[in-house]
Amino acid sequence: xxxxxxxxxxxxxxxxxxxxxxxxxxVYLVKGGPGLGKTTLAIQFLMEGVRNGEDVLYITLxxxxxMVHEDMKSFGFDLKNPKFHGIxxxxxxxxxxxxxDIHYAEFAESLEKFIPAVEKRLKEYQISRVAVDPITxxxxxxNDELTYRRLFIDLIKLFADYEATxxxxxxxxxSYSFGIEDYLxxxxxxxxxxxxxxxxxxxxRVTKFRGSPFDEDVRPYAFTDTGIEVYASERMYEKSxx
Amino acid sequence: xxIPLSQLGNLLGPISEGDVVLVETEGEVTADFLLRTVxxxxxxxxxxxxVPKGAxxxxxxxxxxKDVQLLILGKDIDTDRLYExxxxxxxxxxxxxxxxxxxxxLFLKRDEKSVYLFLEDLASLVQEKNLILLMTIxxxxxxxxxxxxxxxxxxxVVDTMERITDSRVVHLLRVKKSPKGSTGFYTxxxxxxxxxxxKPGP
Numbered sequence: 001x002x003x004x005x006x007x008x009x010x011x012x013x014x015x016x017x018x019x020x021x022x023x024x025x026x027v028y029l030v031k032g033g034p035g036l037g038k039t040t041l042a043i044q045f046l047m048e049g050v051r052n053g054e055d056v057l058y059i060t061l062x063x064x065x066x067m068v069h070e071d072m073k074s075f076g077f078d079l080k081n082p083k084f085h086g087i088x089x090x091x092x093x094x095x096x097x098x099x100x101d102i103h104y105a106e107f108a109e110s111l112e113k114f115i116p117a118v119e120k121r122l123k124e125y126q127i128s129r130v131a132v133d134p135i136t137x138x139x140x141x142x143n144d145e146l147t148y149r150r151l152f153i154d155l156i157k158l159f160a161d162y163e164a165t166x167x168x169x170x171x172x173x174x175s176y177s178f179g180i181e182d183y184l185x186x187x188x189x190x191x192x193x194x195x196x197x198x199x200x201x202x203x204x205r206v207t208k209f210r211g212s213p214f215d216e217d218v219r220p221y222a223f224t225d226t227g228i229e230v231y232a233s234e235r236m237y238e239k240s241x242x
Numbered sequence: 243x244x245i246p247l248s249q250l251g252n253l254l255g256p257i258s259e260g261d262v263v264l265v266e267t268e269g270e271v272t273a274d275f276l277l278r279t280v281x282x283x284x285x286x287x288x289x290x291x292x293v294p295k296g297a298x299x300x301x302x303x304x305x306x307x308k309d310v311q312l313l314i315l316g317k318d319i320d321t322d323r324l325y326e327x328x329x330x331x332x333x334x335x336x337x338x339x340x341x342x343x344x345x346x347x348l349f350l351k352r353d354e355k356s357v358y359l360f361l362e363d364l365a366s367l368v369q370e371k372n373l374i375l376l377m378t379i380x381x382x383x384x385x386x387x388x389x390x391x392x393x394x395x396x397x398x399v400v401d402t403m404e405r406i407t408d409s410r411v412v413h414l415l416r417v418k419k420s421p422k423g424s425t426g427f428y429t430x431x432x433x434x435x436x437x438x439x440x441k442p443g444p
Contacts, residue, residue, distance in 0.1 A: 238356060
């Protein structure tokens with residue numbers, strides 16, 4: 001029996017679905033299409049750590065850190081908090097931290113710098129929570145599947161070495177249903193749109209959660225003033241999904 | 243708990259917390275019936291009325307009532323987001339009375355399976371939270387199969403109908419389902435919100 005204390009995600013409804021939170025030291029995948037709240041969920045997870053006095057690390061690979069900071073203000077999340085450490089690894093950012101002066105085309109070539117830079121942060125600040133948002137960017141950048149797999153496995157190992165609890169986000173693309181991320185992570189949380197009477201509703205589903213029972217039903221969720229709220233006791237009342 | 247079906251007390255038996263009372267109508271839900279429901283329960287229990295959009299004769303009398311939480315389906319609660327209604331109900335205090343008017347309107351927006359799953363959760367919640375649910379259904383809007391969904395989840399079912407006899411409209415009522423058993427038809431008149439029943443003449 002796992003007696004480790006669970007890690008609250010910052011979304012009480014989601015915690016209820018996974019029986020009180022994430023298992024510490026593990027890596028979880030949050031999948032979803034655009035606009036469904038992957039980044040919000042990742043930031044909410046990190047800010048919960050900040051609230052508990054933990055040092056947390058956010059690695060953004062698509063939107064600039066500044067843009068995420070601006071967006072998250074509307075939920076009351078202050079990414080300028082000294083406990084919140086950001087790595088802006090966006091290839092098109094002017095202020096790329098890891099890949100300064102490297103253009104988009106050169107992004108793949110600079111990946112070898114990625115893991116050491118992440119490790120530096122993990123070590124320096126004793127990071128307990130990490131969010132990588134989104135991993136899709138790495139997948140798209142690395143042409144060679146084997147290289148990507150190696151990179152992903154190295155990342156997982158690195159996080160395990162530092163016992164960080166990690167949320168990795170991923171866009172659900174049409175090119176693949178299950179990627180290596182689905183298999184190598186301890187849990188998979190899907191954010192999806194559901195068509196109900198011509199309206200799009202948002203639903204969240206846990207499809208995998210190693211080491212613990214979990215709620216397998218789709219639950220509705222909504223964006224509120226304080227981030228994502230999951231209605232863990234309610235149902236979507238819709239049979240088909242998109 | 244008192245509801246304006248109190249004249250039916252002998253027929254229905256006691257209505258307890260956790261019960262679902264279904265009233266099958268042929269259209270009309272009178273304003274004085276609703277007001278009487280409010281009046282008889284004011285201060286005794288939390289009151290939630292759920293009424294359909296576009297039914298001012300139902301909505302307007304309740305609007306100015308204190309101590310009444312009024313939700314308009316299609317306005318305050320989107321019929322696509324039925325979980326929001328359940329969430330509201332989940333937060334009611336124990337013993338609260340929920341009155342839903344013409345819940346059959348859901349079939350216009352949602353498929354049967356969705357409505358049934360919703361009703362099942364609603365009835366379970368009423369039991370779990372010790373609430374009382376009074377539902378009215380316009381039976382002209384539902385099929386017998388759909389009506390069966392409502393009836394199967396109800397503790398008490400009251401069936402009302404209109405008949406024309408000698409150019410007069412006669413309202414009839416019977417208890418279709420109840421722990422105490424069913425009854426034959428009675429003639430019914432509603433006056434000041436009270437239901438007055440008489441056994442039909444020979």
